[in-house]
Amino acid sequence: MEAASQGLEFCLAEEAHFEQVMSISGDVYGGIDYMPVRYRGWIREPDRRVVLAKKEGRVIALVSVNVVDDGHTAVVEGLRVAPAERGKGVAGLIQRHCLELTKAQFPELELRRCTRSRPLGPEVFVKFQLVCKQEILALCFEAAEILPKLEAAVEQMKASGAGWEEPVVLGADDVRRVFLSPGVVRDVLPGETIVQDWAPYKASRSNLETLLKRDLVWMADSKDEPSVLSLCQAPYSIPMGAGWQRLNIDIFGKQLPGARSQFLAQLRGAIGTLPGPVYCLLYMEPSLWQQMHSFCQRALGLSNDRDFGGQYVLETGI
Ligand SMILES: CC(C)(COP(=O)(O)OP(=O)(O)OC[C@H]1O[C@@H](n2cnc3c(N)ncnc32)[C@H](O)[C@@H]1OP(=O)(O)O)[C@@H](O)C(=O)NCCC(=O)NCCS
Structure with missing residues (x-):
């Protein structure tokens, strides 16, 4: 046409x-x-x-x-x-x-990439190759109400001696070293890709410099041998209604304790100063979704707000 x-x-x-x-x-x-x-x-x-x-x-x-x-x-x-x-x-x-x-x-x-959600018909996979897939947990809450529950969950995990893995915040030099390390790129990043919110970036120096200029908090479970990494973007206003803010937290890696600890740490850092309602999108390795959802229900009283149909990074030649 x-x-x-x-x-x-x-x-x-x-x-x-x-x-x-x-x-x-x-x-x-x-x-x-x-x-x-x-x-x-x-x-x-x-x-x-x-x-x-x-x-x-x-x-x-x-x-x-x-x-x-x-x-x-x-x-x-x-x-x-x-x-x-x-x-x-x-x-x-x-x-x-x-x-x-x-x-x-x-x-x-030479390449074209896009990120889409289900349903994806068979024609999509004729045109595109799948680079990676993340699942999405959508959490809706009032920041002031969730903060005490969040603190209690962290204390409980620390006190029980299980399940808490102290996250470390990465500075710019740490980010360059960690995200360019071949082991991390191969074993931690989905499809060797940094998916920031919905945008896919290969782990390259120039992309990291672009991302480092954004208002992101970078975390890891270790600076030396990380198995879980996360990015949290500063909240921003959305059309949902007066005062609503959207918060995006991207988690990479397959280990539940590290992923859960970084989710809580990123959330605590981001919402500590927020006044109103928050729409938080948590992107993660699909195998973690069920347990992360159960944890949010149990510890924070939050259930998945909607089924986004996952996050599929697709690629084709130009
Ligand atoms: C999704 C949306 C953009 C489709 O627009 P549309 O013009 O009705 O799509 P049509 O089915 O008429 O067009 C078909 C063409 O669009 C492409 N297309 C349809 N949906 C697409 C999507 N979500 N992402 C990329 N391309 C899409 C098809 O591949 C097809 O391309 P071709 O002509 O090269 O084969 C439209 O429904 C929309 O604006 N939805 C709300 C916003 C949204 O969901 N955007 C998608 C973000 S991934």
Whole structure:
């Protein structure tokens, strides 16, 4: 299908399009969309192209391509089509346009990656290879109410002498050393990939420098021989309602005690100063999900808020 036959025109996103982009994003991700806080930063990033599709002068779709992995990988993010325009192939057309435009400006691009959730039909796996999969626990709470339960859970784990593995916070030099260590890349990172929120990065020096500029807290169970690592992003406002903040905690590694301890430590650090309601997304190795969920129910009184259908990092050639 051709863009022209659908009456579509493409342009680069600008500040002035913000309201129109918000107007097509109302139902995206059920109230936890990051676009309202990311849009203005994204359109200024030198290694990112944000493209809009317009019909009769109105914005009807957006997609962005971020160039990572030293210019070799195009990460597709932020895709959305206005509800009334869905089911007509617009998502395919805008992605093709944005990828062609980006490829013309970054000729070394050879891979395209995206992160999606279930359901994923068989056609997806014809087009893409699976790089890795994480599961998601969605926890909804008032920060002030959860903090005492969290402290009690940590004390109880410490007192029982089992289950608590004191997390260490990693400084920038620790991060470079730990995340570039071949053993960690092979054995701890899913698919040798750092998935920060929904964005996949290969463990390379340039990607780490990009990530180190973000407001992230990096933790490990050990600086020397880590088996569990985690990243927590500073909370940000979401459209869910007044005062709602989204918190993303990515955990890598298969050991439950380390993963649970870092989850609690990251949560404690992040929500200690937060006033209101929090939507926390905890991403982890799938085999940990059931036990982590039981722990959250038992110790914090929190159950999974919704089934996101997992987090699948997919890859194909360009
Ligand atoms: C998912 C969404 C973007 C699909 O848009 P759409 O225009 O209705 O999709 P269509 O089924 O008409 O288009 C089919 C094309 O889009 C692609 N596509 C559909 N859903 C996709 C998705 N979630 N991610 C990437 N590509 C997708 C298909 O691969 C197909 O591409 P092709 O033409 O190259 O074969 C749209 O439903 C939407 O905006 N949903 C809310 C936001 C959202 O969930 N975004 C997805 C983030 S991964």
